[in-house]
Amino acid sequence: xxxxSHCHIDFPELAEQxxxxxxxxxxxxxxxxxCVSVTLADFPRVRKIAEDHSHVDASVGVHPDxxxxxxxxxxxxxxxxxxxxxxxxxxxxxDYYRLKGDLEWQRERFRTHIRAARECGKPLIxxxxxxxxxxxxxxxxxxxxxxxxxxxxxxxxxxxxEAAIDMGFLISFSGIVTFKSARELREVARRVPLESMLVxxxxxxxxxxxxxxxxxxxxxxxxxxxxxxxLKELELHEVAAKTSDNFYRLFKSI
Ligand SMILES: [Zn+2]
Ligand SMILES: [Zn+2]
Numbered sequence: 001x002x003x004x005s006h007c008h009i010d011f012p013e014l015a016e017q018x019x020x021x022x023x024x025x026x027x028x029x030x031x032x033x034x035c036v037s038v039t040l041a042d043f044p045r046v047r048k049i050a051e052d053h054s055h056v057d058a059s060v061g062v063h064p065d066x067x068x069x070x071x072x073x074x075x076x077x078x079x080x081x082x083x084x085x086x087x088x089x090x091x092x093x094x095d096y097y098r099l100k101g102d103l104e105w106q107r108e109r110f111r112t113h114i115r116a117a118r119e120c121g122k123p124l125i126x127x128x129x130x131x132x133x134x135x136x137x138x139x140x141x142x143x144x145x146x147x148x149x150x151x152x153x154x155x156x157x158x159x160x161x162e163a164a165i166d167m168g169f170l171i172s173f174s175g176i177v178t179f180k181s182a183r184e185l186r187e188v189a190r191r192v193p194l195e196s197m198l199v200x201x202x203x204x205x206x207x208x209x210x211x212x213x214x215x216x217x218x219x220x221x222x223x224x225x226x227x228x229x230x231l232k233e234l235e236l237h238e239v240a241a242k243t244s245d246n247f248y249r250l251f252k253s254i
Contacts, residue, residue, distance in 0.1 A: 024219030077116035090125025124149030175208030
């Protein structure tokens with residue numbers, strides 16, 4: 001059985017067809033999915049999906065790409081995280097690819113999330129794009145390792161993966177690992193120990209081969225795990241079992 005460690009099934013593309021989404025999960029033996037919050041305005045929808053479906057968990061956080069939203073406080077995050085189906089804080093982090101200019105607000109918001117995760121004892125879901133050095137620096141400065149968590153939709157180098165693993169973080173691979181252009185990332189996936197690995201879809205985006213370009217959904221995490229198994233010369237069931245164990249250990253879900 002597989003787990004999709006990161007999806008956005010509250011987004012309209014998927015929220016309008018949840019029955020079909022859950023049916024494909026069952027067909028592909030994906031037993032659980034973590035629905036990740038990107039703004040506090042979205043969060044009640046994310047929480048509701050998790051409350052209504054025993055095999056869906058939720059997180060609370062404000063994604064670094066959302067600039068025009070009210071500043072979030074540690075206290076707010078800690079209070080919203082105090083719910084049995086909220087298993088993580090995020091997604092948070094830094095994204096210097098999508099937004100340019102003075103991004104001090106992004107770094108401040110990231111620090112706020114790390115402080116909240118440490119305070120409530122729930123792990124972090126970290127998004128980093130074109131900002132690896134600052135991401136690792138802030139993780140160290142704010143002692144993110146005390147909370148632990150995952151570097152999601154990982155696309156960085158082995159050195160960045162190793163630094164995050166040293167802080168006790170897991171590395172999560174998405175459908176990008178199946179893309180023809182992702183040769184270097186496949187090398188990183190080969191090197192990351194299975195003990196430190198999760199798989200995810202980040203759906204509705206980033207549909208893996210053979211569904212590339214279409215709307216992604218949690219059932220497609222099967223194709224990510226199949227590629228990881230191929231790269232590591234393991235059986236699919238070994239990758240499924242280990243990444244699921246890692247998920248339950250990190251998020252203390254169920
Ligand atoms: Zn992300
Ligand atoms: Zn995401």
